[in-house]
Amino acid sequence: MFERLQEAADRKADKLLLRVIHRLSQNETPKDIEVEPIDDGVRLSGRGLKRRMIDDAQLRNFGR
Template structure:
């Protein structure tokens, strides 16, 4: 009885995740940082990225 409702919810949720990944992958980032959309999310890469995420507000707030 609720199978159709659950299936529709799964489709809506998958679409929302896809849109969120696309939006994050188009977010501007500082020079030297590369953003790539993957099936499971967004991949950020760059030199000394871990340290830069602490000091750069644009990276620290990425995804908000």
């Protein structure tokens, strides 16, 4: 009985996750930072990304 309910909830969660990943991958990023959608989120890459995450408010607030 609860299996169907759980399957429906899992499908809905998967759809929501895909929408969020798509939205995040479309966000504008600072120069030289790339966004790549992956199965369970997005991957940010770029030269000096660690330092830039501290200095750049746009990167710190990327997921908001």
